[in-house]
Amino acid sequence: MSTDDLTEDLTRNTANAPPELLTRSFFFLCAVLSIFTTLAIIALLVTEAAKFFSVTAPLMGIEGETASVVEFLTGTEWIIGEGKFGVLALVTSTVMVTLGSAIIALPLGVATAIYLSEYADPQVRSLLKPALEILAGVPTVVYGFFALIYITPALRTVFPSIGTFNLLSASIVVGIMIIPMVASISEDAMSAVPDDLRQAGYGMGATKFEVSTGIVVPAALSGILSSFILALSRAIGETMAVTVAAGAQAKFHNPFNPAAYLDGGSPMTATMVNLLTGDITGGGLAYRSLFAIGLTLFVITFAMNVISELVAQRYREEY
Amino acid sequence: MATEDRRSYADGFGQVSRTVGIIFRYLLLAATLFGIAVLAILLVYVANDAIQPLTADAGWHLTFFLTLVLPSLATGGYLAWSNVDGLKLGAMTLGLFVVGLLFSGGVAIIFLEVLPPLVWFAYVIAFAVPVAVTVGLQQRSRQIPFVSRFALATLAFYLSLFGFPGIVGSYAELPQLIPSVATLILFAPIVPLDWIQLTLTVGVFAATPVALYASAISDRRTGLIAGAAALATVAASAVVGPAVVGVGPIPSVVLASVAVLPTAAYVCGTAVTREQARIGLVLPVVIVAGALAGEVLVDTLGYAGPQSWVDWQFLTSDHSGTAANAGLYPAIAGSILLMLTVAALSFPIGVGAALYLEEYAPDNRYTRFIDVNISNLAGVPSVVYGLLGLGLFVTRLGQSTGTILVGGATLALLILPIVIISSREAIRSVPSEMRQASYGMGATRWQTMKNVVLPRAFPGILTGTILALGRAIGETAPLIMIGAPNVLYSFPSELSSKVSAMPLQVYSWASYFATNDFYEKAVPAGVVVLVTVLLAMNSIAIVLRNRYQRET
Incomplete structure (x- = not known):
């Protein structure tokens, strides 16, 4: 019973x-x-x-200006004054910030997780874990200010052509912000790997390095992957840091062109904030476009959260 | 987890190729420290911009080095060498006092600017009367059935707060026949002075735990004496404060209740119970005395301090178009009120949901759906919550934009998943034997929750809630979405007044007043205040968790 x-x-x-x-x-x-x-x-x-899209607006009883779904999803220009609502101009900036922050946060986060789970002794751990939590506890608007005032001028010494508002500094601070998320979820997964596997590795004559990289990391892979997805979803939804650091001018960039990172852009979240702080009238097309971006953002992050859940469940090794 | 075993095996086998292992180990350490180091450097930069320590005279630095830094380091070093527990105790005492100071600042702002002491006093009494009635009814729980007790208690609350026929009557435009207790006090011809009102309310709230603590470590009589002494201290502070230190009676009472009493109780308590460690209490004495001595010396010798932008003027004035005169006062008040609203909304609902999911919910498909749903909600970006607040509370429910209520409700929805998840963890960690023992004694589920589960899980729940509240007061985007004003000159006085918040004020300085003047003065100062408050909250949560984990 x-x-x-x-x-x-x-x-x-x-x-x-x-x-x-x-x-x-x-x-x-x-x-x-x-x-x-x-x-x-x-x-x-x-x-x-x-109410924003012309296909569905009549159903909602909306008359007047609307935007086409196809243009919204495929357009590469976002100019409210001219009625151009191409969300790709925003999505590419979001993708760039996410990619840039991933390059910083994923390796550092996993390395941190391996160190905390396999190498650090309890005393060091009890100091490092709260310190990492503080990284996530600093308000995002403060990170944005750091990027704008300290990191961008520092980057200018290396890249003289960097703009006042740029995606590189935004990526760096968002990356630092999400390190703790990658680290803590990955570390949980690594500590859940049973000790027998490690002992078996040592019994075969493996070194600690080989055990960590060859046994613990592969065994904890599902947790590590799900931490990646969750952290990236957090980077996509990150708002204030990118609003302050990346600027307000929506531009279509090629996300895989490194030079584009020196330029500013307006990720989805930043556009939403700027739409509301600018003067938009309640109920107008610009106001409704806010919800269209919001829906896009929600669908992307929601899908990533679900995928992360599925990855964690599907590939979880039962010990 | 058998970490110890693992390590001893590992050490034996790690001899084969040391170089790769050592390089790997230090690479990992460097990666771990990277983020922390970058943040530390940025914080040093911003603190330097805000406080400008280099603008002080060399004599100022030398004086404080001799009176404060050197003795503190010497005492700290001696304690670290001879008595680590003592060092921890000293640091805890100092931390408690500093946190108490921050809190009393917040509480004092509320009583000075937002909530007149008389209104507060009236409503505390109006709450105390029905609570007394409810407790009295509870004593007779055997004679009166629950339903009647519940109805009587509800009636008592309603009459005491609203009178008869009260708010229900006002919709039907009936005349007020019996005034509520709150109204009676508000319009009483003679009311006690405002510091007496605060002593009777805030002072009693602070003295009661002191009395309980004292009776827990000694006996009932000591407890009563300690409680009375505490209350007397609070009352005396209202007279001593204005006369000696030059603080008004309201801040003095708040300072005594929120900062001095808890610290004093902790010092007295540990001095009695922890004889081994009590030498550590020297440390805070040395630090406080050093700071005071340094201040006096600097004044008499005439050395100028640093031209800090974080000063009394910054903390107590409104926004201004020029950076040097701009202040954070309304934003601080707004953040405090938002935090109170968010806590009042999210704590009961979050804990309630966690209790349902852990203790009541059957393990079926619906429960799992709620479960998955909550973890998904935790991942929804904060701007989307802002849109929810805008669309739901403002557009659909007709609230006006940017009020405390709308902001608080939006932020409460935002942190609710975090509160639920951390509360569930805390509730789950209560051993099930304790529940079974309680059930075995014939307790009902709710009695078991109330008497066994919640008291055990409370520190964990509190830790999670504090961390979540820290997240809530650092949020800017949802407040922008619900239309909170960028600049606020007046104080919010009720739940439906416009609210600003510290991060929002920092954001508007950084974006609408984007001049070098603001970048160099007001924004770093605002960032320093904001980060200090959040670090304090995070440290409280971490200290609480460490103590709690040691006990279980």
Whole structure:
């Protein structure tokens, strides 16, 4: 008999007493609120975005200016004044910040995880872990300011052509910001690798380096991958740092062209903030475009979260 | 996890090719330190810009070096060498005092600018009366059935807060027949002075734990004496503060209750219970005395201090078009109010959801769906939550833009998944034997939660909530989305007034007032204040967690 069944048995007589019912339904409502939040987000983004596109706007009873879905998804220019809503101009900047931050955060995060899980002694660990948490605890607007005031001028000594607002400095701070996320999830996965595997490795004459890279990392791969996806999804949704550091001018870049990082751009999140801080009228096309970007952003991050969950489940090795 | 075994094996076998292993090890260490080092350098830069320590006279540095740095280092070094527990105790005491100072600053701002002490006093009494009624009813729980007790308690709360017929009546335009307790006090012809009101409320709130703590380590009589002494200290501070230090009576009472009392109680308590470590209490004494002595010496010798932008003027004035006069005061007040709103909304709901999922929910498809849903919500970007606040609270529910209520509710939704996840972990870590023992004694589920699970899980829940609150007050994007004003000159006075917040103010200085003047003065100063507050919150959470983990 499991403990749940035991609990069930022991509390059956009192389970429907008024105080029990009252507290239980309150707790239930609290838990259901999370589903309500998700539904509200989806419903809101979908209805408002529907008012934005010309295909769906008539269904919502909207007359006047709308934008075409095809142009939204394939256009490469985002100029509100001219009615050009090409989300690719924003997505490419987002992709660049995400790629740039990944180049910094993924190797450093995994290295940190290996060090904390395999090498650091408990004393060092107890110092390093809170220090890493602080990296994630500094407000993102502060990171943005750091990028703008300190990192960009420092980069200018290396790349004289770098703009005041540039994607490189934004990528660097976002990368630093997401290191703790990669490190802590990967480290959890590595500490979950059973010790027998390590001992077997040592028994075969492997060195600690070989055990760490050849046994622990492959065994923890599912956790490491899911930490990558979660961290990248966090980088995509990162707002204030990129708003302050990357600028407000939407430009279409080739994400794989390193020189483009020296130029500014306006990732999706930054565009949303700038739309609202600029003067847009409630209910206008620019206002509705906000929700269209929001929907795009939500779909991307939501998909990545789900994929990360699936990766963690699918490739989890049961020990 | 058998880390110890693993290490001893590893050391034996690591002899084969040392070079690669050593290089790899140091590469990993360098990677670990990279992010921390970059952040540390950036923080040093921003602190230098904000505080400008190099503008002080050499004599100023020398004086403080001799009175503060040298004695502190000597005491600290001696303790580290002879009595590490003592060093930890000294550091804890100092930390407690500093955190208490920060908190009392926040509480004092609320009483000075936002909430008049009389209103606060009236509502505390209006709450205390029905709470007393409820407790009285609870004593007679055997004679009166739960439903009647619940109805009576609800009635008591309603009458005390709203009177009869109260808010329900005001919709139907009925005349108010019986005034509420709150109204009675608010319009009473004679009310006690504002510092007496605060002593009776905040002072009592602070003295009660002191009394409980004292009776826990000694006996009931000592507890009562300690509590009375604490209350007397608070009352005395209202007289001593203005006369000696030159602080007004309201800040004095708050300072005494929030910073002095907890520190004093901790010092007295540990001095009695931890004889081995109590020598460490010398450290905070040396540091505080050194700072005071340095201040006096610098004043008499006439050395000028650094031209810091983080000064009293910055903390207590409004925004201004010129960077040197700009201040953070309304934004600080806004951040505090937002934090209170977010905590009030997210704590009960988050803990409730965690209790349901851990203790009640059957293991079926719906529960797993809620589960997956919560972890997905934790990954939704904060701008999207801002859109939710804008679309749901502002557009659909007709709230005005940028109010405390809308901002607080949006941020509460944002941190709710984090609160739920960390509370669940804390609740899960309570051993199930304890629950079974409670059930075996005939306790119901709710009694078990209330008396067994929640007290055990509370430190963990608190840690998670503090970390989440830290995240909430560092957020800017959702506030921008819900239309919080960039610049606020007036103080928010109720839940429906416009609110600014520290990160938002820093952002508007960095983007709308993007002149070198602001970049060099106001923005670094704002960043330093913001980071200090967040570091303090993170350290509280980390210290709490370390203590809690040691106990379980």
